[in-house]
Amino acid sequence: MESFTAGLISLEEALQKMLAQLSPLTERETLSVFTAAGRVTAAPVISPLNVPPFDNSAMDGYAVRLADLASGDALPVAGKAFAGAPFTGEWPAGSCIRIMTGAPVPDGAEAVVMQEQTEADGERIRFTAEVRAGQNIRRVGEDICQGASVLAAGVRLGAAELPLIASLGIGEVEVVRRLRVAVFSTGDELQPVGEPLAAGQIYDTNRFAVRLMLEQLGCEVIDLGIIRDDPQALRAAFVRADREADVVISSGGVSVGEADYTKAMLDELGAITFWKLAIKPGKPFAFGRLSNSWFCGLPGNPVSAALTFYQLVQPLLAKLSGQQRPALPPRQRARAVTRLKKTPGRLDFQRGLFSRGDDGELQVASTGHQGSHVFSSFSQANCFIVLERERGNVEAGEWVEIEPFNALLGG
Numbered sequence: 001m002e003s004f005t006a007g008l009i010s011l012e013e014a015l016q017k018m019l020a021q022l023s024p025l026t027e028r029e030t031l032s033v034f035t036a037a038g039r040v041t042a043a044p045v046i047s048p049l050n051v052p053p054f055d056n057s058a059m060d061g062y063a064v065r066l067a068d069l070a071s072g073d074a075l076p077v078a079g080k081a082f083a084g085a086p087f088t089g090e091w092p093a094g095s096c097i098r099i100m101t102g103a104p105v106p107d108g109a110e111a112v113v114m115q116e117q118t119e120a121d122g123e124r125i126r127f128t129a130e131v132r133a134g135q136n137i138r139r140v141g142e143d144i145c146q147g148a149s150v151l152a153a154g155v156r157l158g159a160a161e162l163p164l165i166a167s168l169g170i171g172e173v174e175v176v177r178r179l180r181v182a183v184f185s186t187g188d189e190l191q192p193v194g195e196p197l198a199a200g201q202i203y204d205t206n207r208f209a210v211r212l213m214l215e216q217l218g219c220e221v222i223d224l225g226i227i228r229d230d231p232q233a234l235r236a237a238f239v240r241a242d243r244e245a246d247v248v249i250s251s252g253g254v255s256v257g258e259a260d261y262t263k264a265m266l267d268e269l270g271a272i273t274f275w276k277l278a279i280k281p282g283k284p285f286a287f288g289r290l291s292n293s294w295f296c297g298l299p300g301n302p303v304s305a306a307l308t309f310y311q312l313v314q315p316l317l318a319k320l321s322g323q324q325r326p327a328l329p330p331r332q333r334a335r336a337v338t339r340l341k342k343t344p345g346r347l348d349f350q351r352g353l354f355s356r357g358d359d360g361e362l363q364v365a366s367t368g369h370q371g372s373h374v375f376s377s378f379s380q381a382n383c384f385i386v387l388e389r390e391r392g393n394v395e396a397g398e399w400v401e402i403e404p405f406n407a408l409l410g411g
């Protein structure tokens with residue numbers, strides 16, 4: 001075991017080495033808020049408005065001046081203020097104003113008393129509870145002040161951010177330009193999805209999986225198809241991909257047996273490091289620089305390819321696109337409810353299904369067979385069970401770390 005795993009580099013070290021070399025794209029473009037989903041802000045978004053834009057009522061009830069309440073007498077109603085229809089008349093001393101939620105608070109009002117704390121006394125209104133200055137008034141600029149930054153640079157825009165921008169009357173937003181990512185699969189055995197299979201052939205899962213994840217991440221995908229295990233064809237693919245893209249992603253051909261000419265070629269075309277990662281699945285992974293782009297070589301096994309994309313390429317793309325927040329959700333503790341088979345030596349990303357147990361704690365079950373060709377384990381899972389490098393078998397009842405899937409894997 002020692003000799004097999006000696007010399008493997010840890011995921012953390014690989015990530016650190018990889019990310020240290022990258023700088024975010026600097027080119028930007030201006031987009032309508034309606035087409036900016038998934039993009040990353042290139043500059044802070046500044047509010048042109050106060051939110052709320054004026055003092056307004058948080059309740060249906062009555063606007064009052066405190067001095068008018070001192071006697072405890074019921075007050076006549078001098079007018080009405082509705083959302084979109086402010087009270088504009090004279091407000092005589094010793095009276096109150098009927099007011100609805102969201103309506104501008106009339107000048108001079110010191111509080112709004114909710115309807116439930118009042119009683120009708122003929123035409124007059126009696127106040128039945130103590131009234132504090134300022135109660136039920138939402139102040140101008142309380143949420144956002146004019147000129148304040150509502151989003152920093154480096155924020156990925158989604159359903160939490162774009163409506164906020166739109167609510168400030170901002171129709172356009174400055175974003176980092178889309179990353180261009182070229183993708184191809186290598187292997188004589190691969191057939192495009194949808195074609196009949198001849199003896200010994202398999203479908204090309206990886207290019208499809210990678211393309212889907214890239215599209216979800218808002219990248220522009222340049223799909224170069226399946227490349228045969230042939231030096232000429234490979235070289236042509238690398239040269240074209242490097243010319244057209246910011247990032248080149250291949251799959252297959254990085255394991256020991258057949259990697260040799262790929263390695264030699266990459267040495268000639270750029271500076272590529274082949275890593276043997278201390279993770280399972282996903283041991284072989286290549287990373288480096290071509291003349292114009294960054295290169296990531298994923299392993300051929302579909303589970304390994306998806307996992308290394310998710311754990312390594314995803315943070316790389318996030319950094320290149322200027323994103324500030326980590327691409328992956330934080331890990332949490334959960335109790336294993338099934339036994340988990342584990343050999344010490346590599347950090348293991350088993351696929352698991354977590355839920356809240358009857359005791360209120362998180363619990364997690366394995367999805368079963370964890371082979372690096374069992375792609376169905378992803379669709380059955382909602383998290384990775386992350387087992388430390390030196391850990392052995394886990395018995396039911398032991399605590400483990402889980403990492404919930406993000407949206408890329410349907411989380």
Ligand code: AMP
Nearest residue numbers: 185203204205206252253254255300301
């Ligand atoms: P390789 O790294 O090229 O030696 O491939 C390792 C394993 O993954 C082999 O069983 C390949 O047939 C399989 N494989 C390689 N590329 C793909 C792909 N794009 N889709 C599905 N399986 C693949």
Ligand code: MG
Nearest residue numbers: 186187252253
């Ligand atoms: Mg191959």
